[in-house]
Amino acid sequence: MSKQAPGVRIDGLTVTYNNLPAVRNVSLELPPGTITGIVGESGSGKSTLALSLLNAVQPPGRIAAGSVEIDEIGNVVEFAAEQIRRVRGSQIGYVFQAAQNSLNPLKTVGKQLLDLGRSHGVEDLRGLVRDAKDLLGRMGLDGARVLDSHQHELSGGMRQRVGIMLALVLNAHLVVLDEPTTALDMITQSTILKIIREVHEERGLTTLVITHDIGVVAEVADRLAVMYGGRLVEQGPTREVLASPQHPYTRGLIRAIPRLTGDIDEAQALPGRPPTLATVPAEGCVFRERCPLRMDVCDTVDPAAEAYGTRIVACHAVKVKEHA
Amino acid sequence: MTVVLKKLAGHLARGLVMILVVATISFFIVRNIPGDPMKAALEMKVAAGADPVAAAQEVKVIYGFQPTGSMWSQYVDYLAGLATFDLGTSTLHAGQPVTEVLTESAKWTVLPVLLGILMSFLVGVILGVYAALRRSSKLGDILAISGSLLHGVPQYVLGLLLAAIFATSLGWFPSEGGVADILIEPGFTPEYIGTLIRHAALPVLTYALASYGGWVLAMKSSVVTVLGDDFILASELRGMKRSIIFRYVARNAILPLFTILALSLGLLFAGAVFIERIFNYPGLGLKLIDSVTNRDYALMSGAFLLITVAIVVANILADLLYTVIDPRVRQ
Numbered sequence: 001m002s003k004q005a006p007g008v009r010i011d012g013l014t015v016t017y018n019n020l021p022a023v024r025n026v027s028l029e030l031p032p033g034t035i036t037g038i039v040g041e042s043g044s045g046k047s048t049l050a051l052s053l054l055n056a057v058q059p060p061g062r063i064a065a066g067s068v069e070i071d072e073i074g075n076v077v078e079f080a081a082e083q084i085r086r087v088r089g090s091q092i093g094y095v096f097q098a099a100q101n102s103l104n105p106l107k108t109v110g111k112q113l114l115d116l117g118r119s120h121g122v123e124d125l126r127g128l129v130r131d132a133k134d135l136l137g138r139m140g141l142d143g144a145r146v147l148d149s150h151q152h153e154l155s156g157g158m159r160q161r162v163g164i165m166l167a168l169v170l171n172a173h174l175v176v177l178d179e180p181t182t183a184l185d186m187i188t189q190s191t192i193l194k195i196i197r198e199v200h201e202e203r204g205l206t207t208l209v210i211t212h213d214i215g216v217v218a219e220v221a222d223r224l225a226v227m228y229g230g231r232l233v234e235q236g237p238t239r240e241v242l243a244s245p246q247h248p249y250t251r252g253l254i255r256a257i258p259r260l261t262g263d264i265d266e267a268q269a270l271p272g273r274p275p276t277l278a279t280v281p282a283e284g285c286v287f288r289e290r291c292p293l294r295m296d297v298c299d300t301v302d303p304a305a306e307a308y309g310t311r312i313v314a315c316h317a318v319k320v321k322e323h324a
Numbered sequence: 325m326t327v328v329l330k331k332l333a334g335h336l337a338r339g340l341v342m343i344l345v346v347a348t349i350s351f352f353i354v355r356n357i358p359g360d361p362m363k364a365a366l367e368m369k370v371a372a373g374a375d376p377v378a379a380a381q382e383v384k385v386i387y388g389f390q391p392t393g394s395m396w397s398q399y400v401d402y403l404a405g406l407a408t409f410d411l412g413t414s415t416l417h418a419g420q421p422v423t424e425v426l427t428e429s430a431k432w433t434v435l436p437v438l439l440g441i442l443m444s445f446l447v448g449v450i451l452g453v454y455a456a457l458r459r460s461s462k463l464g465d466i467l468a469i470s471g472s473l474l475h476g477v478p479q480y481v482l483g484l485l486l487a488a489i490f491a492t493s494l495g496w497f498p499s500e501g502g503v504a505d506i507l508i509e510p511g512f513t514p515e516y517i518g519t520l521i522r523h524a525a526l527p528v529l530t531y532a533l534a535s536y537g538g539w540v541l542a543m544k545s546s547v548v549t550v551l552g553d554d555f556i557l558a559s560e561l562r563g564m565k566r567s568i569i570f571r572y573v574a575r576n577a578i579l580p581l582f583t584i585l586a587l588s589l590g591l592l593f594a595g596a597v598f599i600e601r602i603f604n605y606p607g608l609g610l611k612l613i614d615s616v617t618n619r620d621y622a623l624m625s626g627a628f629l630l631i632t633v634a635i636v637v638a639n640i641l642a643d644l645l646y647t648v649i650d651p652r653v654r655q
């Protein structure tokens with residue numbers, strides 16, 4: 001069992017729903033001990049990518065190509081059902097996008113904790129309960145009370161923390177959080193983000209945070225990856241990407257957020273709408289319909305992700321500029 | 325637990341009101357039947373030369389209340405009788421108290437109905453789960469279709485079909501009616517138990533088949549709904565064992581079925597009137613029909629009342645079960 005932050009290498013990953021790609025040829029590395037943030041509009045394939053880390057893409061979806069190599073675990077894409085089940089929860093913690101409803105409404109949190117322990121062959125169930133209480137207390141909750149509660153007795157922020165507790169209680173060192181703060185009020189949001197950051201450091205985790213809110217990533221992530229139409233269009237250290245976005249989509253995304261530009265008048269919504277699975281172009285660049293820098297080549301050739309220093313960008317225009 | 329007790333108290337209060345309403349309605353219906361049976365009986369006795377006071381006393385015994393006096397005082401007498409479980413005497417059964425006649429026949433309705441519904445519930449729920457899990461396979465389709473078909477057939481049609489096929493044509497089951505072969509000495513003997521089972525088989529099977537389709541369909545759609553719930557995927561992402569997730573699904577899916585259980589029990593008790601007629605099976609339903617054809621008014625309102633009580637009790641039990649299982653309702 002990995003007791004250290006593992007590194008993760010996603011390589012050439014393609015995931016399709018009914019043969020339509022929701023994630024296309026994505027390569028991304030999560031360095032050990034870092035927090036990586038993935039941003040993108042709704043439908044860009046963030047959750048699909050996150051589920052691939054647990055080989056848990058839901059039917060009719062399937063991983064059509066590529067690999068997800070996790071240190072000390074292996075390429076989970078090739079894992080059989082029971083093999084991957086053992087890894088889920090115990091080595092990879094997942095905080096579900098709809099964490100508000102991630103609990104069995106008929107059972108108390110404590111009973112579900114015990115079910116989790118039994119599922120993973122935990123012998124010291126008392127110890128498990130103790131760890132859970134510690135974690136909950138760590139997040140500012142009354143552990144004993146929460147374990148004795150049903151889902152409907154907990155607030156949204158409390159449920160989210162319970163979700164985080166369940167993802168960590170078996171000592172997983174790779175944690176995936178899908179939209180951990182969506183549907184929470186601003187104050188609870190920042191509390192949860194603080195908790196994520198602190199727990200990440202205390203426990204020495206490798207963390208992946210998925211969000212459509214670039215402000216969230218700005219607050220917690222060391223590295224930032226931007227998704228559009230199933231493609232990873234830009235990635236790099238958060239600070240650098242935010243300070244000098246290269247891909248026209250990243251630029252548009254950042255410009256659209258008053259919180260970051262500091263001036264509401266300057267905030268400009270991105271024109272157009274993101275593509276759906278059915279409308280995403282099969283060839284050429286996925287972003288060209290909304291792109292201010294569109295060129296002829298964009299219609300026919302899908303730009304490859306190329307490294308520019310610490311940055312990886314998939315854009316013909318950026319490439320032209322670099323070579324100029 | 326206190327919540328359950330509180331609920332029980334509320335239910336009992338409502339149930340009592342309901343029973344009171346039905347008792348009142350049946351009282352006034354009987355009292356207003358054209359030709360006024362009680363007055364007729366009294367007049368008949370007086371005309372036959374009986375002493376009016378003694379005759380009134382006799383009629384009172386038969387109907388459970390004084391036929392003379394104002395409607396109001398008769399009603400009060402009737403309710404007073406009810407409170408002491410005195411429903412009058414049955415004319416059809418030679419002056420036997422109605423309560424006695426009813427308790428004797430009630431078991432021949434309650435047991436077969438409960439047995440039938442238990443069988444169909446167990447089988448229907450299990451097959452419903454299967455139909456949901458295998459919903460894209462042939463067998464899953466067949467199960468769902470068989471459920472819809474059976475669900476659509478009225479109870480009495482099922483009863484007639486079963487009687488025609490298994491009793492009349494094939495002769496596998498007795499067609500003479502009754503709860504047992506009258507030639508077999510009652511007692512705790514294999515012969516007697518055997519004849520009891522053979523006589524009850526077709527009514528029970530009718531109850532079971534009549535409700536089976538509903539369970540399959542309801543359970544199937546319920547399981548499909550729960551499978552799509554977020555917490556199931558969340559549990560999978562936590563690496564929960566399949567067997568545990570299956571239990572989560574089953575328990576959540578079966579919950580809405582308890583409300584249907586109450587309705588279904590009610591329907592079966594009401595339907596027993598037809599089914600017992602078809603198989604000539606002497607339960608409450610048959611007693612009700614007999615009392616109507618023989619103008620045994622005390623028995624009529626008694627049987628009517630008891631069927632109401634059965635439905636009320638079924639509802640209470642189903643709701644309490646629901647309360648015990650669903651923590652959200654317990655709040």
Ligand SMILES: Nc1ncnc2c1ncn2[C@@H]1O[C@H](COP(=O)(O)OP(=O)(O)OP(=O)(O)O)[C@@H](O)[C@H]1O
Pocket residue numbers: 017022040041042043044045046047048049058059060061097212276277
């Ligand atoms: N089970 C499914 N069947 C068919 N298509 C699906 C399924 N799940 C997702 N998709 C499609 O795949 C694409 C990517 O979905 P995904 O949920 O990964 O997006 P997302 O970036 O997480 O969006 P959001 O921000 O709304 O959560 C979307 O177009 C979506 O409609």
Ligand SMILES: [Mg+2]
Pocket residue numbers: 046047048097178
């Ligand atoms: Mg998502």
